Amino acid sequence: MSNEGSYVEQDEFNRDTNYIEDRITADGGDGWKVEPDRYRLVVARACPWANRAIIVRRLLGLEDVLSMGICGPTHDKRSWTFDLDPDGLDPVLKIPRIQDAYLARFPDYPRGITVPAVVEVSSGKVVTNDYPQMTLDFSTEWTQYHRDGAPNLYPDALRSEIDEVAELVFKDVNNGVYRCGFAGSQEAYDKAYDQLFSRLDWLEERLSRQRFLVGDTITEADVRLFTTLARFDAVYHGHFKANRNKLIEMPALWGYARDLFQTPGFGDTTDFVQIKQHYYIVHKDINPTQIVPKGPDLSNWLTPHRREQLGGRPFGDGTPPPPPKPDEVVDPAHSA
Template identity: 75%
Template sequence: MSPNTAADNTGPGAATQGQYVTDGQEFVRDTKYIETRITADGRDGYPVQAGRYRLVAARACPWANRTLIVRRLLGLEDALSLGLCGPTHDADSWTFDLDPGGLDPVLGIPRIKDAYERRFPGYPKGITVPAIVDVPSGAVVTNDFAQMTIDFSLEWTAFHRDGAPELYPDALREEIDAVNRGVYTEVNNGVYRCGFAGDQDSYDAAYDRLFTKLDELSERLSHRRYLVGDTITEADVRLFTTLARFDPVYHGHFKCNRSTLSAMPVLWAYARDLFQTPGFGDTVDFTQIKRHYYVVHRDVNPTGIVPKGPDLSHWLTPHHREQLGGRPFGDGTPPPPPAPTEHIPAENWVPTA
């Protein structure tokens, strides 16, 4: 999710790119999202119904990647369809440029902005993913990414697969929420505060906060396999999507360069453990991730050149985290392989030979 969001604009006559860095200022994310919720009782006017809604995401975006993981883990694929935007966009909106004719095959629109405008004509804020669209009306329901995955766990239970894990168990919610707050401010958003800092002091402060928190998380995970409890929870999903992008993007592009993830032994093993867990690594498209950041953020990377590195083959090496105990899915089971239409192309993933 970016401050503003749409198509590949690398050629002549390309649309205007968004502005991400404000000179002389620290980066402050606008967090006023559409708070409408899709709930079992439909109290906001949008009851949970299989087939009624479409999740619009982009594999490049870490905030959207969370929804892809949770949807997979809980087995919501048949109940909640998926529309995928391409990895690059201009200042206007994400586009469905990966689909034939550049139109989402269900919504019939070229840009997710059209769904925002359908509900809020002249929508004044950033057009972000993930978003959930009400298919019958073609209007966006919510783009509140933090609440979205919680509601997948708590409100969509009628459509969970057999063996779906508890990602937000009642007994651990207070601790999960506390961990999530720190991870969000210092890590998930912290890398952006580094990359979009408008002056040296803002960058220095963001850098110090980021690595202080990563060191704390390394210590926490040195003696426990998962962030909260002994199974995968919402907290692990939220940290993972930032870690997966750390070496390919944040270390260089966002100047988070005290050390690579692969040089932080505990976090690197933790990230590989999750990556090799069904539902995590099979949602990660490294080619789209790199293309998004290096092409879209022209005020950070004016040439739009996408680096060839780093070497990604080590994501599949043994992590030995199972020695710490824990059960990834608790009393549940791993999700089945992704549907053929949702497979990551082999050339966009980790080299396996």
């Protein structure tokens, strides 16, 4: 096994979805009450699951109550590290790797050390890494600290449809690209490939008729799909062999992806350089040379999408978020 770990399965890739299920809630039912400055969100811009949390935190305006630590784009088989920070230490938690926060709470933690994770600052202990629930709780439990004009990403009337669409997208697209890339047999790869593109065709048809996935505003469902689409041509098409066609060859999906990318909170949290570095350097069993490709050209992400012709109001009755905090700005050389 390489120092980065092995990713390709013997047959079909099965993601471990057993996360730390503690929730941070308004009433503190799990022992973790929503409080400003009590917690730190630890992310890596390269990771699509963490990218979701970055986007939702930004859209809702939680930056001033929930600080954010950013790991570098690569990791070894132990965990993500804070190699972007001075001296390789997170400036708040004072640790070199997120694994330290997991072990502070669970000395024999047996599972993968993942991001995003929320850490209690005072104790240095991880609270949760349950990323699907995490972003929903940002929307529903942290409402006291939402910015003025924060969008409703999980409206009551649409929750069942959001959940249904999000589950299909997770199974066939978000996780489907990994099932292609980490397949250990031709049969497993073929099955994952067919499911992925069947679902992308379904999404292409759906998004040819409506601007957003559910309803006429941006919801949690859009955040979850976007982070995979942003990585599709840069990584998944080649590295994961998801190559029936590129995103730019699917008109509705490509227009939809650009619409979101050009919306504050989406494109300005996306770091293409770190994304490519992560996949092509860490997955040595897929890319033994660790050569990071120079392409694709990113300037097309800023071309007109004309999705406004389908109607819809991106933030509903809300407003776009302000620019990112100065220390959270993506390097302009890493974006479109």
